[in-house]
Amino acid sequence: MAPRDYIIHPSEYDLDRVIADIHEIRRWNKQRFEMEQLTAIVHEEHSRGLCVGYKDVTPDEFWVRGHFPGVPLMPGVLMCEAAAQLSSYYTQRHNLLDAEVIGFGGLEEVRFREPVRPGDRLVIAVERVRVRPKAMIVCRFQGLVRESIVVDGVIKGVPLPIEILAQVDKAAT
Numbered sequence: 001m002a003p004r005d006y007i008i009h010p011s012e013y014d015l016d017r018v019i020a021d022i023h024e025i026r027r028w029n030k031q032r033f034e035m036e037q038l039t040a041i042v043h044e045e046h047s048r049g050l051c052v053g054y055k056d057v058t059p060d061e062f063w064v065r066g067h068f069p070g071v072p073l074m075p076g077v078l079m080c081e082a083a084a085q086l087s088s089y090y091t092q093r094h095n096l097l098d099a100e101v102i103g104f105g106g107l108e109e110v111r112f113r114e115p116v117r118p119g120d121r122l123v124i125a126v127e128r129v130r131v132r133p134k135a136m137i138v139c140r141f142q143g144l145v146r147e148s149i150v151v152d153g154v155i156k157g158v159p160l161p162i163e164i165l166a167q168v169d170k171a172a173t
Contacts, residue, residue: 007141022040025085029085029092031085037082038085041086049128050125050127051126052125055122057118063075080107087141090128103158104156106156109152114149116150123143125144127139137156141154
């Protein structure tokens with residue numbers, strides 16, 4: 001994918017038209033506190049398998065102090081996490097995998113093209129590529145700051161066996 005090939009052109013969505021705020025995102029995603037990497041959802045097109053959201057990157061992020069002192073840069077893994085959360089939101093909202101929780105299944109062809117810093121708005125777009133119900137969803141993703149693509153790649157989501165994970169968690173306490 002060439003760096004200027006947008007999944008969806010920025011002129012096709014309005015960042016000021018929030019269709020799902022953090023409370024709505026929490027209905028569909030389990031992440032909380034420091035692990036919440038979405039601020040809002042601003043666009044959905046189910047017919048094209050598209051969803052657009054953003055993360056307002058603040059000076060109060062947990063990683064700012066240490067990554068890197070004096071020159072804070074958003075870790076690439078958190079950019080990928082934001083894309084995963086957007087993909088999970090879209091998947092859960094439309095019940096594409098018939099699963100209670102969606103987890104990371106893999107990343108492919110990820111490229112970090114420019115840094116993301118506190119004060120930036122990281123806009124994330126995901127596009128459904130393929131869905132195998134109860135097994136996996138594959139999405140292309142891009143992250144933009146202003147109109148520059150800062151990260152892109154392919155992300156896979158899989159159903160997590162939440163009942164087994166809950167049993168393990170209870171046994172540990």
